Amino acid sequence: MQLSKRAVEVPASPIRRLIPYAEEAVRRGKKIYYLNIGQPDIPTPAVYFEYAEKYKPSVVAYTHSAGLMELREAFARYYAKFGVSVSPSQIIVTNGGSEAVIFAMSVVADPGDEIVVLEPFYANYAGFAHQLGIKLVPVRTYPEDGYAVPKKEKFFEVIGYRTKAIIFSNPCNPTGAVYDEAQLKTIIEVAIEKDLFIISDEVYREFVFDNYRAVSMLTFEEISNRTIVVDSISKRYSACGARIGTFVTKNKDLYAAAMKFAQARLCPSMTSQYGTIGLLTLDETYTEQVRLEYQARRDVVYEELSKIEGAVFRKPHGAFYIAAKLPIDNTENFVKFMLSEFEVDGKTTMVAPLDGFYISPNAGINEMRIAYVLNCDKLREAVKILGLGIEAYTRRMA
Ligand SMILES: Cc1ncc(COP(=O)(O)O)c(C=O)c1O
Structure with missing residues (x-):
């Protein structure tokens, strides 16, 4: 029996394909700041559950x-x-x-x-x-x-x-x-x-x-x-x-x-x-509060990323993502390095390689996406670790 061509050729999620490396890192006791996936950390408003219960x-x-x-x-x-x-x-x-x-x-x-x-x-x-x-x-x-x-x-x-x-x-x-x-x-x-x-x-x-x-x-x-x-x-x-x-x-x-x-x-x-x-x-009070939280996070990520020499990006004005070109050869290899070989006090940072968000051949191989779905303190530390990781990765490649 054979699977359909459609099933064999469907592209795997670029966000999830590096998860096995993350799982291995966790098994070895490493703490990971996950900036690779767009799962917000903000609690779901209680009214959702109240209405589900009421009806x-x-x-x-x-x-x-x-x-x-x-x-x-x-x-x-x-x-x-x-x-x-x-x-x-x-x-x-x-x-x-x-x-x-x-x-x-x-x-x-x-x-x-x-x-x-x-x-x-x-x-x-x-x-x-x-x-x-x-x-x-x-x-x-x-x-x-x-x-x-x-x-x-x-x-x-x-x-x-x-x-x-x-x-x-x-x-x-x-x-x-x-x-x-x-x-x-x-x-x-x-x-x-x-x-x-x-x-x-x-x-x-x-x-x-x-x-x-x-x-x-x-x-x-x-x-x-x-x-x-x-x-x-x-x-x-x-x-x-x-x-x-x-x-x-x-x-x-x-x-x-x-x-x-x-x-x-x-x-x-x-x-x-x-x-x-x-x-x-x-009402807008809720969305405004969430918006301000994301804006503060965006500012933290932008500030810390700006310290990474050679990173190319503009300040984004929406969603909760920042994409940037990094001064490295290949983001996927870099993410594997961050998970398998690099840590600062037992911690590392995971970002999403951006090539999976392109279909043009060879596009985005040295770009990455950060989802700012952690609070400001964690984000600051996570992006600092990212910067240190880029330095270590570049030294190793030299
Ligand atoms: C741009 C965009 N569209 C659609 C979706 C799908 O979202 P959901 O199916 O959870 O509503 C996402 C989820 O990340 C997204 O980023």
Whole structure:
């Protein structure tokens, strides 16, 4: 018996592939600062559990495939707060933003079709596209200019007759870039000129710093017919395990098509949906407090990284990631070195090699991503250890 080609060729998660080295380091008694994975440490608000408990039915039943009406209404009120008017009938509650991405790709492209992706990108897009037989076509962004959206010409170079959509996250995982209106206009103009759909992944919407604003693609009425927004409560409310996201579109055909996929998978978790109704009662005081915490962490990481000679990066303005080019030959080897051979007082730091966030050959091999998901004191120590590790690794290579 043989596995499918799809199964054999699906890319492994770049974030998880170095875990065996980390497990071995822990077994040998080393303490690791994990900056490699985007799992927030901030406690999930208690209201999530209160609502899950309050709405305890006698039967944990299937809900509507688009999600509980009460929850979709709560999401519609949430979107209205930042000036976007969507109705519950334009929202599908999904099993995390992940399922919303899969639905979005599924409804815009057939096997063999292409979707343009701003690179580096959230690595699971590659896995989802692979499952669906869709080819991702990269348009590169670079650390030297803060991973900004490139000029239209760069898109035109790769767009062909099989290209159906452009996907990106804003604020961006893994770069922390926040695209301003001019950059979003570039994407919009390309989409209009080439008649493409836009899949805008906005799961980090609230995490923007220094007066930057994450502009939702839903605010551009002129492209509402070609836009799908992917959203999630995972990061916003530190509720990754609840698995609740949304697929939002004003295009009736896209919505109806996505509903067929939603009906096939029946529904998202009923209990999580009730918990999320609770989360959506939280006001800006909550998100502002979390935003300020991430901003303080970003500042610490930025300050400490700036002390590393030869590191190339710009101050990121969103999400909870910093991507940088390091003065080393190969980040994967460096991470293995940090886990297997290096320590400061029994401690080391783990970052994510950025090459797994690219599909362009040889791209990102000396870049890394830090997720600032630890408190400021731990982060400061973790990035100091990273700097010392880079010095030790470079000496060893010399
Ligand atoms: C940009 C982006 N989109 C989507 C997701 C998927 O999130 P979830 O499925 O937990 O909602 C993530 C998770 O890290 C992400 O970073």
